[in-house]
Amino acid sequence: MKLGIILASLSFASAVQACKVYQHCHCYNSDGVPNDSATADVCKDFGELRDKTDGDRTYKECYFYRFNIFGSQGIGNCEMRKSCKSKGATGDDSSCRKKILW
Structure with a gap:
């Protein structure tokens, strides 16, 4: 019984850790092309909304970062993924960069 609780706790902890906060994110379509409209x-x-150039491709990305006495605020990648899908992006995930550490 205790082993099951520990395994469930570890599983939950790793799932929680998968969601991070970033300064920049954008939406993708299933073909791997950024979806500027959804972003x-x-x-x-x-x-x-900012322009980002990566190689020969320029696309839109969302920027949000605030720092105050309570810590940093940014874009949660898990929420971004859900929001992208709700706005019509067909990709399985969103793409984020510049992780906020605290």
């Missing part, structure tokens, strides 16, 4: 729709309520 703009997700970002309009809280962040700043």
